[in-house]
Amino acid sequence: MKNELKSLIILFKAYHSIEKAVKHSLAHTGINVNEFTAMEALYVKGSLTTQELIDTVLIPNSSMTYVLERLNEKAYLVKNKKESDKRIQIIVLTALGTRVFEEIYEKHFSYMRSIFDVLDKEEEQQLHYLLKKIGKKSGDKE
Amino acid sequence: MKNELKSLIILFKAYHSIEKAVKHSLAHTGINVNEFTAMEALYVKGSLTTQELIDTVLIPNSSMTYVLERLNEKAYLVKNKKESDKRIQIIVLTALGTRVFEEIYEKHFSYMRSIFDVLDKEEEQQLHYLLKKIGKKSGDKE
DNA sequence: TGTTATTATTACGAATTAGTAATAATATGG
DNA sequence: CCATATTATTACTAATTCGTAATAATAACA
Numbered sequence: 001m002k003n004e005l006k007s008l009i010i011l012f013k014a015y016h017s018i019e020k021a022v023k024h025s026l027a028h029t030g031i032n033v034n035e036f037t038a039m040e041a042l043y044v045k046g047s048l049t050t051q052e053l054i055d056t057v058l059i060p061n062s063s064m065t066y067v068l069e070r071l072n073e074k075a076y077l078v079k080n081k082k083e084s085d086k087r088i089q090i091i092v093l094t095a096l097g098t099r100v101f102e103e104i105y106e107k108h109f110s111y112m113r114s115i116f117d118v119l120d121k122e123e124e125q126q127l128h129y130l131l132k133k134i135g136k137k138s139g140d141k142e
Numbered sequence: 143m144k145n146e147l148k149s150l151i152i153l154f155k156a157y158h159s160i161e162k163a164v165k166h167s168l169a170h171t172g173i174n175v176n177e178f179t180a181m182e183a184l185y186v187k188g189s190l191t192t193q194e195l196i197d198t199v200l201i202p203n204s205s206m207t208y209v210l211e212r213l214n215e216k217a218y219l220v221k222n223k224k225e226s227d228k229r230i231q232i233i234v235l236t237a238l239g240t241r242v243f244e245e246i247y248e249k250h251f252s253y254m255r256s257i258f259d260v261l262d263k264e265e266e267q268q269l270h271y272l273l274k275k276i277g278k279k280s281g282d283k284e
Numbered sequence: 285t286g287t288t289a290t291t292a293t294t295a296c297g298a299a300t301t302a303g304t305a306a307t308a309a310t311a312t313g314g
Numbered sequence: 315c316c317a318t319a320t321t322a323t324t325a326c327t328a329a330t331t332c333g334t335a336a337t338a339a340t341a342a343c344a
Contacts, residue, residue, distance in 0.1 A: 004251070004255060005250075005251060005254055005255070005258075006270065007258045007261075007266055007269060007270065008160070008164075008254055008258065010269075010270050010273050010274060010277070011156070011157065011160060011269075011273060012157075012179070012200075013200065013273075013277055014153070014273035014274070014276060014277035014280075015153065015154075015157040016200040016201075017200070017276075017277045017280040017281050018150070018153060018276065018277070018280050020200070020280070021280045022150075032299095032300085034300085034301090037154070040151075049322085050322070050323065051321085051322060051323085058155065058158035058159065058162070059158075059301080059302085060301075060302050060303075061302090061322085061323070061324085062301075062302055062303070062304085062323095062324080062325085062326090063300080063301050063302060064323095065323075065324060065325085066299095066300070066301075066302095067300095070300095085309075085310070085321095085322085086308085086309060086310085086322095087308070087309045087310065087321065087322040087323070088309090088321090088322065088323085089322080089323075108147075109146070109147060112147055112150055113146060113147070115276060115279050115280045116147075116149045116150065116276060118275055118276060118278075118279040119149075119272065119275060119276065123272055123275075124149055126268060126272065127149060127152075127153075127269075127272045127273075127276075128148065128149065128152050130261065130265055130268065130269045130272070131152050131153060131155075131156035131269075132152060132156070133260055133261060133265075134156060134159075134160065134257060134258060134260060134261065134269075135152070135155050135156035135159045135160070136260075137257050137260040138156075138159040138160050138162070138163045138257045139159050174329095174330085176330090176331090191292085192292070192293065193291085193292060193293085201331080201332090202331075202332055202333075203292085203293070203294085203332095204293095204294080204295085204296090204331075204332055204333070204334085205330080205331050205332060206293095207293075207294060207295085208329095208330070208331075208332095209330095212330095227291095227292085227339075227340070228292095228338085228339060228340085229291065229292040229293070229338070229339045229340065230291090230292065230293085230339090231292080231293075285343105285344105286343105286344095287342105287343095287344090288341100288342085288343090288344100289340105289341080289342075289343100290339105290340080290341070290342090291338100291339085291340075291341090292337100292338085292339080292340095293336105293337085293338080293339100294335105294336080294337075294338095295334100295335085295336070295337090296333105296334090296335080296336090297332100297333095297334095297335105298331105298332090298333090298334105299330105299331080299332080299333095300329105300330080300331070300332090301328105301329080301330070301331080302327100302328090302329080302330090303326105303327090303328085303329095304325100304326085304327090304328105305324105305325085305326080305327100306323105306324080306325070306326090307322100307323085307324075307325090308321100308322085308323080308324095309320105309321085309322080309323100310319105310320080310321075310322095311318100311319080311320070311321090312317100312318080312319075312320090313316105313317095313318085313319095314315105314316090314317090314318100
């Protein structure tokens with residue numbers, strides 16, 4: 001077998017390895033990776049619609065519904081119908097959600113940063129460039 | 143929020159985007175990503191123990207059991223107890239499994255290669271180097 | 285040689301993920 | 315306006331994933 005999907009294998013390995021580290025970092029925080037990613041997006045953007053969250057977190061709509069339910073149960077976010085288009089919901093972190101996220105983020109940041117710091121600044125930029133390039137190409141093919 | 147986990151976010155995005163492409167490529171083949179990865183490892187290595195497969199595919203042991211069950215049901219692989227240590231199973235693809243894998247791989251290869259070909263040879267090597275570096279660092283922290 | 289520890293694997297059950305259909309609101313084209 | 319198409323979201327269900335405990339075989343060593 002021509003092993004020219006080496007890039008794919010290496011990407012999968014690196015990702016799974018990092019994903020494990022993320023899970024480890026989030027263990028005992030009461031939220032999982034998808035929940036964290038959704039909260040992060042909301043924290044950065046201030047507010048997003050469900051559809052925008054789906055496009056950011058890249059999980060299926062039915063999975064996002066589940067994630068939002070969980071976070072809503074924990075009172076970390078609220079959903080508000082948009083007045084001008086009632087099909088749309090605007091999602092916002094609550095004060096509690098924001099506070100909890102900030103606490104979790106601080107530790108998570110240090111932990112993850114200690115991994116990525118194995119790359120120097122230039123290497124990290126190069127990684128961004130390369131990953132964006134294949135991510136974009138891959139998205140284009142959908 | 144200091145956005146210095148940009149690398150993490152970009153990696154996640156690129157991965158999920160590629161993962162979608164992989165799923166698309168494997169749709170209608172009757173096997174999913176984990177099943178494909180396990181078969182690929184077996185195809186390349188000839189045979190592996192369950193534990194070796196777990197270390198390759200990087201999923202929990204309980205998940206691997208499920209994957210192996212699925213593939214065994216489809217008669218794509220067989221399990222043989224090792225004589226010298228009966229705790230250990232040696233997993234091998236059947237002739238059917240091998241043939242099916244080759245068929246699937248051929249199409250999958252073209253599809254995935256068309257994505258990674260957006261990188262030139264040098265860029266691809268660089269990507270390998272960078273991903274291995276953070277993958278390794280991340281694994282070390284376990 | 286008989287505990288005790290370690291390793292490989294499976295069993296079980298709960299949580300999550302995801303595909304598909306349903307619902308509800310809005311847009312569009314006659 | 316009305317019928318139809320499109321968009322956003324949820325409901326429902328099946329499949330998968332995963333943590334943890336159980337089992338079974340082997341190793342270690344007093």
